Amino acid sequence: MIRIARHIVIILSLLWCPLSSASADDELADSVRQSLARATDFLASISTRGGYVGIYSLDLQQRYGESRQERAQADEIWVQPPGTPSVGKAFLRAYKATGDDRYRTVARDVGRSLAWGQREIGGWDHRVKVGHLQADSVSPRRSGGRCTLDDNITQEALSFLMELDAILDEAWLTESVQLGLKFMRLSQYENGAWPQWYPLRGGYHDHYTFNDNAINDCIRVMLAAHRHYGNPDYLDSARRGGDFIIRSQGAPPQAGWAQQYDRDLRLAWARSFEPPGYCSAATSRNLRSLVDLYLYTGQEKYLEPIPAAIDWLDRSRIGPALWSRLYEVHTNKAIYGDRRDGNKIHYEYDQISALERTSYAWRGEYGIDSAIRYYRDVVKLGPAEFLARRDRPPTDRQRQSRAQALTGRIRNIIAGQDGQGRWRRNNEIYIDDFVRNLNALAEYLEAVRP
DSSP, X not given: OHHHHHHHHHHHHHHHHHHXXXXXXXXXXXXXXXXXXXXXXXXXXXXXXXXXXXXEEXXXXXXXXXXXXXXXXXXXXXXXXXXXXXXXXXXXXXXXXXXXXXXXXXXXXXXXXXXXXXOTTSOOOSEEEOTTOOTTOOSOOOOOOOEEOGGGHHHHHHHHHHHHHTTOOOHHHHHHHHHHHHHHHHTSOTTSOOOSEESOOSGGGGSEEOGGGHHHHHHHXXXXXXXXXXXXXXXXXXXXXXXXXXXXXXXXXXXXXXXXXOTTSOBOOOSTTOOOOEEHHXXXXXXXXXXXXXXXXXXGGGTTTHHHHHHHHHHTEEETTEEESEEOTTTOOEXXXXXXXXXXXXXXXXXXXXXXXXXXXXXXXXXXXXXXXXXXXXXXXXXXXXXXXXXXXXXXHHHHHHHHHHHXXXXXXXXXXXXXXXXXXXXXXXXXHHHHHHHHHHHHHHHHOO
């Protein structure tokens, strides 16, 4: 009888454990949904006509942009990521993960703030005024001014609006997207490059610009536009961007790319501490863009520049998984700049100020190893197999594994949220904390849902 009873206990325990685990998962998923809702309700309560800035004081009386050096006016929102478009994308992800219309509603509010902050030529500045947006507004009243392709500003706003356009059918949204895509083509040079600003404003702002992903983000947006709308002009724009990447590559043995080029395709100075040189970070991003274009178009020409670029990167390492940002033309020596003595080139990292070493990424890994793996995986598998594997929905086991890997982080996110739905940092509210946490919570729900 004792042996039989022991077997019964074991059987019952085996049956109970999965149920307990499932119950715990359901309980955490409910907590995640509640956390998402609280955070969203708080964000909606502090928005400016649906838009956001970068930093808020706890009493909401002080508002700043990317840093506390950029004070935002009462009717201004910040477009520069992780600003308004990034919040909008997080709301859309929450909507897709939950099916809850509250997230579609707040995403629409974000879309309206961006459409009403759009310049009349079709792009965005890093900060825009939206005080003229009223709840019953039907058509935006846009202001003039230049627009920037720096720091993924115009590109991210347009990327979000295209995602929103896939789930909303509203005239103001369609018009805003069309105007933005018209701007993308208008601002593109004949040779396929893009400047940092448009309309052109002179100086280094007019250079063909890879710095801060400018051209790479433009290509990404135009490929997405072609996927969304099928207009061949959008694909042509992306292809011409890729053709410029090919055309601007350095000759071996320095087969990399610079951060910016002048009209004669010479490596050029930008700001006074940004000397001309071949850039490992820009080269890493160009490798990815070329592979993206190859996968999308099937054209082998986009892969042809890559082996020489990898050879240059391999020979330019300054340590394990470490590169200098810039290398001198011809000598390939690592070079650095410093705001304190502009237009001067330094050859020793220790020569630049401590402030400069922490305020500008003069050394780093820059995603180079992963970019090289991306290229090699595509070549090894072939485009069809690579895309099939990449786009294959995850199995139940893969989703469960992902959910388990996220669990500790998710519990910490929920525990760090206060009763008002806020995440606070140094007695301030940072919008990038909300973007990061909303995306993590949505990712968890994506992993655990049937």
